[in-house]
Amino acid sequence: MPELPEVEVVRSGLERLVTGARFERVEVLHDRAARRHEGPRSDLIGRLEGHRIARVRRRGKYLWLDVADGMDEADGVEQPDCTSHPAGDALVVHLGMSGQMLVDTVDRRDDAADDRHLRIRAELSGGRVLRFVDQRTFGGWLVAPLDPAADDPTDTVPRPIAHIARDPLDPLYDVEAIVPRIRRRHSDIKRVLLDQTVVSGIGNIYADEALWRAGVHGERAADGLSGKRIRSVLDAAREVMTEALARGGTSFDSLYVNVNGESGYFERELAVYGRENLACRRCGAPIRRERFMNRSSYSCPRCQRPGR
DNA sequence: TATATCTCCTGCGGGC
């Protein structure tokens, strides 16, 4: 279940392996993988083939590849300036529940399990192959124009994700501006944390972990919490995701892997998520699992009081 | 306008 740390691990891997490469051949093997692209799959393919990957960027759980005209290093031709913000298109990728972006060399033989769930395959210059593998097909690719960011005209963001808020690891993340926004919401604090238009990158796992660290129950009303409490929740979210990123992300199974197909190790350090009936690492009380928003929420009944 | 709920999807595990 890729959340911000897992997506950042993938982004940094892609940045290292595919920046500067050119899309030579793109195959969309499953329509659902391109369902959010406006236009037929041929349009998506046409806007990638022959174009070069200038940068790999991320906001929250979305990552995108700036695609620019121009030749790559192998062509021996001068490249355009990648440090500016190129107007043009971006390949936007969302991993959904089970998406993987795998980078291999052309001569690697795909194994059967990957073949079964291979949704998009892209041959790149330099002999690499970028494969989008997605078992549950919640993820996908789309190509869209880059627009100036609303809060920074010198920055750009793909148009379909302009509504996504900056995440806690973003240099322009402004916690002081977010706290009053959250305090105006008449909704459960966990529901607000999962709203990607308020703060992005937080999913079910890290929401539970952040709330546990801050000692706040997820069903507390956001507009009933003090600014200090909300700030402590947001700070806890940033801390836990920073720690998870340092350990390569959280993996429960083979569904989340980096670009080399390797898993992260943060699952071992989760305090509440997936630990039903196990002792709270802080007070020893058994961790409780409850249904919330049609999914599971984990909390400590002693450290996190639901309030009145 | 704000908030809540539904829907999509596939593989796994448990129960029968």
Add this chain to the structure above:
DNA sequence: TGCCCGCAGGAGATAT
């Protein structure tokens, strides 16, 4: 062994 059902959950669509 095979079938059925619940579960996992991000985010857009739809309902209230």
